[in-house]
Amino acid sequence: MNVEFINPFLSSLMNVLATMAQTELTPGKPKIKKDEVACGDVSGLIGMVGPQTKGSFSISFDEGLALTIMERMLGERPDKINEEVTDMVGEITNMVTGGAKNLLGEKGYEFDMATPIVVSGPGHTITHKCDGPKIIMPFTSADGNANIEVSFDKL
Amino acid sequence: MNVEFINPFLSSLMNVLATMAQTELTPGKPKIKKDEVACGDVSGLIGMVGPQTKGSFSISFDEGLALTIMERMLGERPDKINEEVTDMVGEITNMVTGGAKNLLGEKGYEFDMATPIVVSGPGHTITHKCDGPKIIMPFTSADGNANIEVSFDKL
Numbered sequence: 001m002n003v004e005f006i007n008p009f010l011s012s013l014m015n016v017l018a019t020m021a022q023t024e025l026t027p028g029k030p031k032i033k034k035d036e037v038a039c040g041d042v043s044g045l046i047g048m049v050g051p052q053t054k055g056s057f058s059i060s061f062d063e064g065l066a067l068t069i070m071e072r073m074l075g076e077r078p079d080k081i082n083e084e085v086t087d088m089v090g091e092i093t094n095m096v097t098g099g100a101k102n103l104l105g106e107k108g109y110e111f112d113m114a115t116p117i118v119v120s121g122p123g124h125t126i127t128h129k130c131d132g133p134k135i136i137m138p139f140t141s142a143d144g145n146a147n148i149e150v151s152f153d154k155l
Numbered sequence: 156m157n158v159e160f161i162n163p164f165l166s167s168l169m170n171v172l173a174t175m176a177q178t179e180l181t182p183g184k185p186k187i188k189k190d191e192v193a194c195g196d197v198s199g200l201i202g203m204v205g206p207q208t209k210g211s212f213s214i215s216f217d218e219g220l221a222l223t224i225m226e227r228m229l230g231e232r233p234d235k236i237n238e239e240v241t242d243m244v245g246e247i248t249n250m251v252t253g254g255a256k257n258l259l260g261e262k263g264y265e266f267d268m269a270t271p272i273v274v275s276g277p278g279h280t281i282t283h284k285c286d287g288p289k290i291i292m293p294f295t296s297a298d299g300n301a302n303i304e305v306s307f308d309k310l
Contacts, residue, residue: 044284047202047211047269056202056272083282090284114202114269115286115308117211121279127238129199129245130270153270 005104006030006135009057009150012099013139016092021072025139025146033134037125038147042066042081044093044118045126048101048152050111055152056128057097061089063122065144086118093118096148160259161185161290164212164305167254168294171247176227180294180301188289192280193302197221197236199248199273200281203256203307205266210307211283212252216244217299218277241273248273251303 010027017023040060048055061069063081069092070085071077078085093116101111119126128134130151139146165182172178195215203210216224218236224247225240226232233240248271256266274281283289283306294301 043274045200045272045274047204047272049202049204049267049269054267054269056270058272086282087284090282094284112204112209114204114209115211115306116284117200117202117213118282118284119198119200119274119279120282121276124274124276124279127241127245127273127275128270129242129249129273151270 005152006137006148006150008100008103009096009148010137012096012103013059013148015099016095017069020092021069023069023072023141025141028138028140030135030137033136033149037127038136038149039123039125040147041122042085042089042118042120043124043126044089044116046093046097046116047114048097048111049114050109052109053111053152053154055130055132055150057093058126058128058149059093059096060126060147062144062146065141065146068143081120086120090116090118160307161292161305163255163258164251164303165292167251167258168214168303170254171250172224175247176224178224178227178296180296183293183295185290185292188291188304192282193291193304194278194280195302196277197240197244197273197275198279198281199244199271201248201252201271202269203252203266204269205264207264208266208307208309210285210287210305212248213281213283213304214248214251215281215302217301220296220299220301223298236275241275245271245273
């Protein structure tokens with residue numbers, strides 16, 4: 001796996017957030033994760049399984065950014081991370097991974113997606129336990145930060 | 156999916172912890188999760204994808220229990236949840252799911268496993284975003300509590 005495999009997830013995320021929530025994130029520089037830890041207040045995680053590979057994807061949001069996305073989608077800002085917010089994060093996780101799956105499928109990398117899991121809790125950290133390299137990509141916005149992380153075995 | 160699908164995960168977990176860490180957990184009553192929230196300080200999560208179904212599994216530990224398991228495996232108790240502990244939780248997640256996969260495979264339910272993800276952060280909560288029912292099973296021990304949760308679409 002190399003840094004290029006992050007790009008389908010990056011473009012899928014930008015597309016999903018622009019379409020669903022008129023939200024633009026500024027992507028930072030993708031990094032091979034060593035000691036860096038992806039940190040957030042609410043995260044969506046999903047497993048991926050294919051004939052050539054398996055792996056995992058996560059997206060973590062600061063609380064403020066998650067609430068802003070929710071506000072733009074529904075017109076009302078929740079007070080805190082509630083079930084509607086975790087549903088929305090699960091849905092974003094599915095849509096971003098589904099978009100990346102289509103883009104990677106065109107390049108001959110096929111995988112199926114498991115069902116998403118959403119974690120909430122202030123400042124939790126996420127570690128992908130995969131033999132392959134973990135690629136992390138930070139995003140900034142006026143409303144808070146987000147991170148995506150992708151890890152595949154054997155790519 | 157019905158409550159019986161939790162049993163392969165239950166017996167696999169009991170087996171893994173007894174073998175790896177001479178640790179016995181007392182299983183509570185499995186419940187179809189409605190409002191209950193699985194809560195823990197360190198959790199392992201994994202996606203599952205098969206021809207008939209897809210889903211997700213998680214196991215959450217109180218910090219004290221995770222550190223005790225680590226101590227029994229390595230002879231030394233870490234001060235806090237560090238990378239060795241998250242590696243151990245990822246490994247337990249793999250082993251428990253692998254054991255359950257074998258047991259469910261004997262019944263004709265086949266799936267492949269994605270790679271595990273470990274979340275750490277005091278008192279985080281986990282929500283499986285799956286159309287099917289979510290089954291949660293609590294465990295108690297002298298050293299702290301654990302929860303497993305399993306969710307499959309279309310079983």
